[in-house]
Amino acid sequence: METEMERKLRAALEAGDSEELQRLCGEVGSNIQLDVGGFDKQEYPFEELRMPLAHHVACKPVSSSCLELLIDRFGTGCLTYGNDRDETPVHLAAQHQDESWMKLIKEKGGRGCLRIANKDGKTVAHFAAMNRKSNSCLKWLVKELGSDCLTVPDKSGYTAVHLAAKHQSIESLEWIKRQIGTDCFRLKGGFWKSTAFHFAAEKSDNSMLKWLVKELGSDCLTVPDKSGYTAVHLAAKHQSIESLEWIKRQIGTDCFRLKGDYDITAFHFAAEKSDNSNLKWLVKELGSDCLTVPDKDGDTAVHLAAQHQGIESLEWIKRQIGTDCFRLKGDDDRTAFHFAAQKSDNSNLKWLVKELGSDCLTVPDEYGYTAVHLAAQHQGIESLEWIKRQIGTDCFRLKGLLDRTAFHFAAKKSDNSNLKWLVKELGSDCLTVPDEDGDTAVHFAALHQGIESLEWIKRQIGTDCFRLKTKSDRTAFHFAAKKSDNSNLKWLVKELGSDCLTVPDKYGNTAVHSAAQHQGIESLEWIKRQIGTDCFRLKTKSDRTAFHFAAKKSDNSNLKWLVKELSSDCLTVPDSLGETAVHLAAKHQSIESLEWIKRQIGTDCFRLKARFLKRTAFHFAAVKSDNSNLKWLVKELGSDCLTVPDKDGDTAVHWAAEWQPVGSLQFIFDQIGAEMLSLKNNKGETPADLVDIGRWCTDKSAKRAWISSTQRRLEASRPPAGSSAPTAASAGAAAPRLRPRARRSVQLPGPTPVGLPEETRAKKQLxxxxxxxxxxxxxxxxxxxxxxxxxxxxxxxxxxxxxxxxxxxxxxxxxxxxxxxxxxxxxxxxxxxxxxxxxxxxxxxxxxxxxxxxxxxxxxxxVSGHSLFELMQRQNKPFKESGVRDFSRQICSGLNFLHCQPEGAILHRDVNSKNVMLSNEGVIKLIDFGLAKEIGKSSGLSTDIGPKGTTYFMAPELFDTEVHSLPYSAKTDMWAFGCTVYELTAMQPPDGDRPSESISIRRFRKQNMPRIADGFSAGLKDFYLRCVDYDPRKRADTAELLRHSFLSASS
Structure with a gap:
């Protein structure tokens, strides 16, 4: 309940009443937290912000004397206290006020206040560069701190120069040019490698972009960022026709056809602009065909306009190319209906129904989701009422992928208005309808909605629903712990008791573990008050504790708190794979975190090898999207750390080649020279081979070009045959230094040949x-x-x-x-x-x-005969157990032979009944080795990019998106063999009655594999289950299976 003082302060802040605010600041008892509105919607899209009083004062158009009074009364601590976004009043004053506030802050808090960075690494200068009213704060900071502050990158790699190009004026760019020249405008910042040109193109007017072109040339308009997007793409979305006309005069119209990543063009960007003026201009210039140019996913300007623009735009598109375009299928088979249903209002959806009929509301996408499902999440009650009038209420029970209904989608909406409406229409039972994973609307509401929603659910169906378990044994507690604030978790504890904090799911994860990763220190302090600190040592089934989860949080605040509470020993507690918080922090956190770990326990911890895969912090740092942590580790521990192999022989160089940008390759080359290009893992792969494997890296072409260029330079630097090699003095410092290094040979684990038949030594008949x-x-x-x-x-x-x-x-x-x-x-x-x-x-x-x-x-x-698949189809029935035994024994013998080759295992990689022939003499033959792959010395077949084989037969580890390269092994063949055994008993593979696109999700989530039907022996059932163990280490190999009692039983 708002107090009288809070109400008065709120009113004075929203009105910008300096006189009244100064009076109240002299009376208020503390730097209290307040909910205040009246902010610029461009900067703060939310109606209200909750922050301490000093933060609000720093944002509002009031006198600096109000802040001075608060500092005098409550101390300089109020200047450096961060809000929930880690912004201090110093940052906010730099963004919203003039230089007089900066002078006051320096006078009261000292020069150190001017160097404060928030958790994103943004300094006071970054915030001053976002000040759209004046650049006086930025100028004053440069005078005080030096011009270097203009090019200090935040954690995303962006500088004050980048931000000024977007938020300030030409006068600001002219001034920056006088301070540090024009090269700063070409600096590529952040993960996306954006320049000042890209930021200027996101400004609603093109004044800054024109100035940059005048200074640096029109080439800057087509400089791509990491995603291939240029200033042309961004201007098509953020600027006006006048800007497109000007770009045309500079470089012609072909630039509007330039494709970025996923083949996205200026047409696609223009269709995301809320008005269609730019889209109309592009059609006038380039023809209406551009409306249906698909990107790599199949999405067109038509799809995007249906989501981002209005009815007038759809009417215009109809006049250009008719209405059939609204039925075009894009990514995931989604049509304009699906896109229109994701628009916050339903105007476009109504128009499409009027034009094309109400059937379009229930057209499913690839995953079975319809416009009804999407409207339940993205639109309002009025839309649901209208859908009901069109096609009734049964549509809200339609099930998509994972059996999710409109109830589940409505529960993912931040407010619960749609969920309330659905309950009113369909009854409260819909709150506990489980999807295929056992997730209900209650679970999703605990993650996405607020306390008011949980209170309402309690009034509908009581509190027991919050204890409902999904198929992974997760409850509402687990979901609430993944919400960034802990309000729902606190409410659940108040209602159900603190025991709910330590209820484990199927994997041993509790709400404590999740809160350590997703919430803040305040949440950990509260958990400590509820149940003490021992809970932070609780282990999941993979032996991970809260320390491990906290180390996956992008900032290290929680990890620091845990160390303060439980000692620094927790940093090196290993999980079941031997990975520690140190390993995970090297991947997920920043240099500041590594520096702090060093102060706690020294640098030896960065050399610790995880027990299973023998990876160190170097390997984990090399998987981070930028190479900041890798550079730091090299500075601290030396370049030798780059070539330490893991269990698979992969080094940090291999991982960096796959995961990091091209600049990382140059950095590594500068450290160890040409050796980096010849490093080989146990499969014989070099870093160059790993470049193309990186499935999520968009820098592949640049990395390939760098490698080719470097190899050419190295080749050219070698002396001709028969000539003397140049001395160091004559060659100069530029000659690359080759540094030979001893390499360890790691033997791959594999099965031992068992019972190889005499025929293998017979002379070939053919x-x-x-x-x-x-x-x-x-x-x-x-x-x-x-x-x-x-x-x-x-x-x-x-x-x-x-x-x-x-x-x-x-x-x-x-x-x-x-x-x-x-x-x-x-x-x-x-x-x-x-x-x-x-x-x-x-x-x-x-x-x-x-x-x-x-x-x-x-x-x-x-081979004269038929495949086992063909035989089942012709007989219209599965095989008897005796046949399954005979076939399994022979298949297993063949696989054992392949997997036990002395030069390394050969993998079939596509074992299924279609690729197993039964000859007229009753001999099984494994066929179709188009996907065969040799692991070992002589293989050239290990460069595949994506998973091969039939989806229903693919091992779960091949679907794991967190695995850095596809882990094909003999054990993946064994999984496929197990699925084939099941297929021989059921005429379809495991889960063969489900859509193929759902298999990856089921396997990734480790959902139970179906059992072989009753009527088959316990031995056969166990034989199959030994093949389909989700843990590849526990999964049977051919040696074990050839000794299995099922194969030795009499037929």
Missing amino acids: DPSFTDWDFILQDNNKKQLIGRGGFGKVYKALTDRNQTVAVKVLPLSGTGQSGKLQRAVEMEKRGVEILKRLSHPNILQFLKFEQKSDGLYIFTEL
Whole structure:
């Protein structure tokens, strides 16, 4: 309840009444927290902000004497106290006031106050550069602190120069130029490598952009950031037609077709502008075709306009290209209906229904979600009432992916108005309808909504619902602990008791663990008051404590607090993989955190190797998107740390090549020279090989170019054959220094060959040395087609050795997927080279390949029979257990042979019933090695970028987005083999009745695998379960399975 003093202070602040505010500041008892409105919507989109009084004073157009009075009464501590965004009154005064406030702050708080940075690394100078009223604070700070403060980067890499280009005027840029020249405007900042040009293009008028072009040339308009976006792209969204006309005069209209990442053009950016003026201009200049140019995901300007613009824009689009464009499917099969349903008002959705009919409301996207689902999350009650009038209320029960309904979506809306309406219409039962994961509207409301919502849910269905467990045993407590503030968690404890803080989910995670990562110190202090500090030592099933979770928080405030409470020993407590808070902080936190860890426990902790994968803090720092932590570690510990191998032989150089920008490669080269390019992991991969594997890195082309350029320079610097190498004196300092380093050989774990049959040592029956051959023709004189696989067809052929063989033909022309085809051709050729030297009765015998102008011809033994999949389809029933046993024994024998090759395991990577042939003699053959991969010395097949194989048969580790490279191993083959065993008993793979797109989610979340049906033996069921253990380390290998009781039982 607001007190009288709070009400008066609020009124004076909102009115900017300096006289009344100064009087009240002399009477108030403390620097109290207040909810105050009246802020500039451009800077603060929220209606009110809750901050201490001194913070509000620093933001409002009032006299600095009000702040002076608060400092005199409550001390200088009120100047350096951070709000919930870690902004101090010093920062806010620099952003909103003039230099007189800065002078006052220096006088009262000292010069040190002017150097305070917030948790994002923004200094007082950064905030002064965002002052849209005046640059006097920025000028004064430069006079006091020196011009260097203009180019100090925040944690995102942005400087005061970047921010001034967006928020201030030409006069400010002219002044910056006089201080430090124009090169500062070319500085690339942050993860996205944006320059002052990009920031200037986000300003609503183009005055700054014009000035920069005048100073630096029109080339700056097309300088791409890390995502490939230029000032042209950004101006199309943020500026006006006048700006586009001016850009056209500078560099023509082709620039508007430039594609950034995901093929996004200026058309797409213009369609995100709230009015359609720029989109109309682009269509006038470039034609209406630009409206339906898809980006890489399939989204067009039409889709985006449906979400960001108004009815007038949709009417205009209709006049240009008709209404069919509104049915075009984009990313995830979403249409304009889906995009319109994400607009906060429903005007566009109503218009689309009027034009195209109410059926469009229930058109599902790829995941089964409709405009109804999305409107429940993004729009208001009026929209739900209107949908009800169109198609009734049953639509709100429609289930999408994971069985989620409109109730679940409404519970993810920040306010609970839609959820209340749905309960009124459909009953309170909808609050506890579980999705496929067991999540209900109650769970989502605990994460996304406020106390008022929880109070209302309690009145509807009581408090027991907050104890409901999902399939992962998570309750509302776990969800509330992931909310950035702890208001819901406090309410739940008040209602249900403090025991709820330590209720573990399926993985042993509690609300305490989550709060340590997602909430702040105030939350940890409160938890301590409830249940003491021992809770912070609680271990999850992977032995992670609150220390580990706090180390994944981007700032180290919680980690510092835990060390203060529990001692610095907690920094080196290992989890089940041997990873500590030190390892995780090196990946998720900043240099400031590493400096602090060093002060606590020294630098040796950064050399600690995690027990399982033998990775150090260097490896973790190399996975961070920027290389700041890696640079710091090298400065502290020396460049040797860059070449320390982990269990897989990967070094920090390998990880940096995959995850970090091109500047990181140059930094590493400066440290260790050309050695970096020749480092090899256990698969024989160099850092250059890892560049293309980085699935989330957008700097690939720049890194490839840097590597090529560096290799050319190194080649050119080598002396010609027969000449003497130059001396150091004659070569100069620029010559790269090669530093030989001893490399450890790490033996990959693998199964031991078991029970290899005598036939493997028999002489080959087929002669691969034939030089001539012909297709075997059918009665109609056509080639006898016996199968299709991958990119080619398989035919019968007769060789000049009078032997019949199979020949797989991969055409090299006449396809629209030449790049994809060529990769397949190279893969097949290398595969044949590996596989043709193998001989085993259960492995298809590869003979040779021939490459001709029209195609690649691969010759193998001819197997007369059918695939197990085909046999099940023809019989319309699964196999009996005796057949499953016989087939499994032979498949396992073949896989054992592949996995136990002396030069390293060979992986099949596509084991399923379609790739297992049963010959007329009853012999199993593993076929289709188009995806074969050798791990070891001689493999060239380890450069694939994405997961291969059939989704239903893929091991869960292949879906893990936190794994840095796809962990193919013999154990991934074993998972696929287990799924094949299940398939032979059920005519479909595990979860084969579910959509394929849901499989990755189920496997990633480690949801229980379906069991083999009753009627099959316990031995078979156990055999299958040993293959599909989610932990690859515990999953059976071929040696274990060949000894399993199921295979040794009599048929």
